[in-house]
Amino acid sequence: xxxxxxxxxxxxxxxxxxxxxxxxxxxxxxxxxxxxxxxxxxxxxxxxxxxxxxxxxxxxxxxxxxxxxxxxxxxxxxxxxxxxxxxxxxxxxxxxxxxxxxxxxxxxxxxxxxxxxxxxxxxxxxxxxxxxxxxxxxxxxxxxxxx
Amino acid sequence: xxxxxxxxxxxxxxxxxxxxxxxxxxxxxxxxxxxxxxxxxxxxxxxxxxxxxxxxxxxxxxxxxxxxxxxxxxxxxxxxxxxxxxxxxxxxxxxxxxxxxxxxxxxxxxxxxxxxxxxxxxxxxxxxxxxxxxxxxxxxxxxxxxxxxxxxxxxxxxxxxxxxxxxxxxxxxxxxxxxxxxxxxxxxxxxxxxxxxxxxxxxxxxxxxxxxxxxxxxxxxxxxxxxxxxxxxxxxxxxxxxxxxxxxxxxxxxxxxxxxxxxxxxxxxxxxxxxxxxxxxxxxxxxxxxxxxxxxxxxxxxxxxxxxxxxxxxxxxxxxxxxxxxxxxxxxxxxxxxxxxxxxxxxxxxxxxxxxxxxxxxx
Numbered sequence: 098x099x100x101x102x103x104x105x106x107x108x109x110x111x112x113x114x115x116x117x118x119x120x121x122x123x124x125x126x127x128x129x130x131x132x133x134x135x136x137x138x139x140x141x142x143x144x145x146x147x148x149x150x151x152x153x154x155x156x157x158x159x160x161x162x163x164x165x166x167x168x169x170x171x172x173x174x175x176x177x178x179x180x181x182x183x184x185x186x187x188x189x190x191x192x193x194x195x196x197x198x199x200x201x202x203x204x205x206x207x208x209x210x211x212x213x214x215x216x217x218x219x220x221x222x223x224x225x226x227x228x229x230x231x232x233x234x235x236x237x238x239x240x241x242x243x244x
Numbered sequence: 245x246x247x248x249x250x251x252x253x254x255x256x257x258x259x260x261x262x263x264x265x266x267x268x269x270x271x272x273x274x275x276x277x278x279x280x281x282x283x284x285x286x287x288x289x290x291x292x293x294x295x296x297x298x299x300x301x302x303x304x305x306x307x308x309x310x311x312x313x314x315x316x317x318x319x320x321x322x323x324x325x326x327x328x329x330x331x332x333x334x335x336x337x338x339x340x341x342x343x344x345x346x347x348x349x350x351x352x353x354x355x356x357x358x359x360x361x362x363x364x365x366x367x368x369x370x371x372x373x374x375x376x377x378x379x380x381x382x383x384x385x386x387x388x389x390x391x392x393x394x395x396x397x398x399x400x401x402x403x404x405x406x407x408x409x410x411x412x413x414x415x416x417x418x419x420x421x422x423x424x425x426x427x428x429x430x431x432x433x434x435x436x437x438x439x440x441x442x443x444x445x446x447x448x449x450x451x452x453x454x455x456x457x458x459x460x461x462x463x464x465x466x467x468x469x470x471x472x473x474x475x476x477x478x479x480x481x482x483x484x485x486x487x488x489x490x491x492x493x494x495x496x497x498x499x500x501x502x503x504x505x506x507x508x509x510x511x512x513x514x515x516x517x518x519x520x521x522x523x524x525x526x527x528x529x530x531x532x533x534x535x536x537x538x539x540x541x542x543x544x545x546x547x548x549x550x551x552x553x554x555x556x557x558x559x560x561x562x563x564x565x566x567x568x569x570x571x572x573x574x575x576x577x578x579x580x581x582x583x584x585x586x587x588x589x590x591x592x593x594x595x596x597x598x599x600x601x602x603x604x605x606x607x
Contacts, residue, residue: 124441138441139417140393145462149419149444152456157432157445175370175436178323200365221369240433241368 098150098158100143101126109134112170113163116213118185127158132166135159136179171213174224174237181222189214189233191223199223202242205233281486283309287476294525294559295578308580309479315361316584317372318380318403319348321410322439324371326350332366343552348410349380370437375403377553378477378577378587382468382521383407385549385575385591390415392465395457397450397508400427402434404468409440418443419464421453454507463513471501473522473529477586480579498528502536509537509544515596517547521589525576527562530588534558534574535567537592546570547591554581558590 101109106126113119124136125143137159141149149155162176172180195205196218205216209228216223216233226233283291283306295301319326326347330340339353350372352361361367361374383404388394390412399405399420408418420435420443422428428447435443446453450469474497475485505520512518520537522529538544546568558574560567574590 136441137444138414139444140415140442141417141444146444148460149462152460153446153453154448155444156428156447157435159443160439160441161436173436175439178370179439179441200368223369241437243365243368244363 098155099128100146101128109163109165109170113180115186116169117172117180117183117187117215119180119183121183124159128165129157129161132164133161134163134165134170136162136176168227169213171227171236172215172225174241177215177222177225184215184222187212187214188217191216191218193218196221196223197243199226199233199235200237200243202235202237202239204235206231207233209233281483283486284489286491287486287489291476291525294527294576301580304580305578308583309483311480313376313480313579313585314583315352315356316375316377317350317352317361318375318407318410319350319372320370320406320438321348322414323369329366329371332371333364336364343377346384346552349377349552351377368437370439373403373406373434373438375407376481376585377582378585379403379523380407381551381553381575381577381587382470382519382589383411384551385589386466386468386517386519388412388416388466392416393463394418394466394468395464395508395511396420396468396470397453397504398422398470398472399445400424400431402431402438404470405431405443406434406438406440408468409435409438409442412442414440414442416442419446420444421446421448421450423447423449450504451507454511457511462511463516464511465513465516467508467512467516467518468521469505469508469518470521471504471529471533473497473501473524474526475523476525477523477577477579477588480585494526494528498526498532501529501533505533505537506540509541509592509594512594514543514594516594518592518594519589520592521587523585523587525578525586525588527559527565530576530590531558531560531562531567531571531574532565534571534590534592535565538568538570541594543595544592545595546573547593548573549575549591551575551577551589553577553584555589556581558588 110122124138127135129135161173162179164171199216208231211228211230213225214228215225224237226236292302319329341351341353343349388408388411394408396405400422405420474493479485555575555577557572560571577587579586
């Protein structure tokens, strides 16, 4: 676990803003491993968290909301839902069939610019996928797919 | 479940059954393959005594034990309002009943297909948590707020932790602990799906955790000890409990529960509240544990609380043991009273006097 400095957090917010229009990140941001970003909203201070980390076997903290990749930030399904009120950019509105296919874990044949896209059906946010130009690559975890 | 799957696939044609590469004895196989279990005479006798030897009541208890409980869900208010979810589910044809004053708790009245509740899109999106209503009651009793620091020391699979996070609106702080890595993975997955952001998950034996937290000087406003137990309240979903049940098991669990509860209690702030709960009826695992805490912590008292379902008071006498009169403020929930599962809940408060820690009772 690594608690990000405010300058590092600012960089992430800037990237989130450019990609999805997100303007605030009212969480402590932590990095687990190389890429996983987690959002923590608990009332423990950084000092307290460091003390806890030194003494306890911490398995997880806060919500895994994004993966920081070379080609940009990919929000997780739960990350998309966490920021749904703020997301204004790169939204793809799906039809019912596309939404069903997406939730089943299938890629979607949709042409768009190469970027991370937020998938939305009616007023429901269904996750985030990378567009290759011709299709959206599915990123819903296997255990979360509709069988 | 794992054992059963292995049994149905390994060397069945030879009538040899294995589990973890060990050949199982025919008597063990016979017991595992059974789906209906008869209660042991000692169990019947104990339940009869707990139900004041009321024949009708006893009959209802054992008849209900052979049926499945009603399905229920808890709306994840971190993601959706109860009304919004109700509309979505009713549009799919589900019939729902909400509990008075607790709109987030819903009983599913319609007969759904097996697995339909878990496979629904709304479940995958984390709009609700499939949870038995009685298992929601400890948090209903504890009522954590967004100012609290809460410890859930035996947290997996996370039903009560996620409920607490929702009640706290992802504010305050939760420390959710469990020992088993497999169960921690399930806990983590459930917290993710419910969008819980205010929780830290740790992996420790509850007693070791208490020692480490004491060393850090960390104390909690609210504590939940939902102790590992014999599961007499879960007969309807886990009839195998009857097979594994013995009075010896109750004694050893009681000892373990006293130790866990005593150690965790030392982490409670003066003025703080702790819920001690189990999904069992055995007084050795319930009132006896609470009495042990009272005996060793003079600054501790039992609090009254109300629940939105039917419950009965805790008992004050069991075999040769007498418990303090205030134990009647505890709640015993029997499965046949609500068509749910069985539970025991006690709410304790550390008096806010000199601000010192209670004694470590059980070494």
